[in-house]
Amino acid sequence: MPRILIACLLLVVAWPMFAATPAEQQALKEKEAQAQQVVEALDAPLYNPFVERYVLDELKQLRVEQAATKHELIQQIVDREHKSVDRAVAYATDTVTYFFYLIAAATSVLVIVGWSSIREIKERVHTLADEEITKLIHEYEKRLETIEAQLQQKTLHIEENREEIELTQESQSLWLRAQQESSSANKIRIYDELLKLRPNDCEALTYKADAVLELDEPQWAANLCHQALIIDKENSHAFYQLACAYTAMQQFDEAIKYLSQAISRQESYREGLNDDPALTPLLEKQDIQEIINGL
Structure with missing residues (x-):
């Protein structure tokens, strides 16, 4: 009995192919080829949102x-x-x-x-x-x-x-x-909850420093970054946030020092320097611009 059912299912699936005329079969093959080309032309996977x-x-x-x-x-x-x-x-x-x-x-x-x-x-x-x-x-x-x-x-x-x-x-x-929150104060509260769960989370400290900078509290942000560096001495994000904090405090020598350390640990920071508004006062100075380009 199961063999008869399987044979019937195969017949139902294959029937449209046998019943189609040669022209219809050729059209089906062309549609399959077009679909294959569309799939191969995709630049990124469709499952990123999930x-x-x-x-x-x-x-x-x-x-x-x-x-x-x-x-x-x-x-x-x-x-x-x-x-x-x-x-x-x-x-x-x-x-x-x-x-x-x-x-x-x-x-x-x-x-x-x-x-x-x-x-x-x-x-x-x-x-x-x-x-x-x-x-x-x-x-x-x-x-x-x-x-x-x-x-x-x-x-x-x-x-x-x-x-x-x-x-x-x-x-x-x-x-x-935290990623969906637009308010800096709400982000800080969320990062505080993360730090209660994991007190030694360097990533939470550095992202909290970023939110603190948005509230125009550069000294607070610098303290948070130094705490992160005590936990992880090679944290490039902490060095980058320190550069932003000292730029806001107009201590440009310190900012250049920490920015150079961040770039030496992660070269990708160099590409986004001109797009970061926190570093704009630092990059507007010509002599400092030459130093940064020579890092």
Whole structure:
């Protein structure tokens, strides 16, 4: 029956091609060629607006995989514990059985030899049996404690990963809000929330400095950039924001020093110098312009 259905579907899909005339088939081929040319002429992918959604979906999938891993780990540990208990019970049963065989053999020997101190032998055998069973119980208790410690460690690791994922999602949401916000004061509040989540986030510090510069607070912006450089000494964005801040304070020598360090770490800053209004007072000076061109 499934083969008949598949054959019917193939017939339905292929029927327009067989039913078309040669002219119609030629027209279909031309349309396919035109579509292929349009696709090959595309300069950029069409899925750029969905990058954020892709990141969030990946984070969600990571959380699902972490939960599945936790469930699988717990199931494996429970199965291992069951197997350990089964082996322990089987070993104890075999041990007791062997002791009973030993007692029967000893009793037979005593009956043959005529030794009447059976009670003493019985007590001794019970003592040995208790000692062996106690050793066995202690051994498996240690094994179960080891398994429990490993389980706690894995659980702690999974919990840390879950917290990190939640922190990343919250940070991503705040970054999106900051990109969509037009008010500098609102941007600063959002960057403060990011810094509460990650106090050592150099990127949040430098972007907050950029928003502070828009509020005409260059000294504040410079302090933020210096904090970022304490965390990351090679942060090129912090050097660039320092150049903008010292330009606003008309300390052009300091501005040139930090701008040169930013360009030495990231050459792309040189291309946008003339388009940044924060550096316009610096670039209007002819002698400084020559120095910048020679960096």
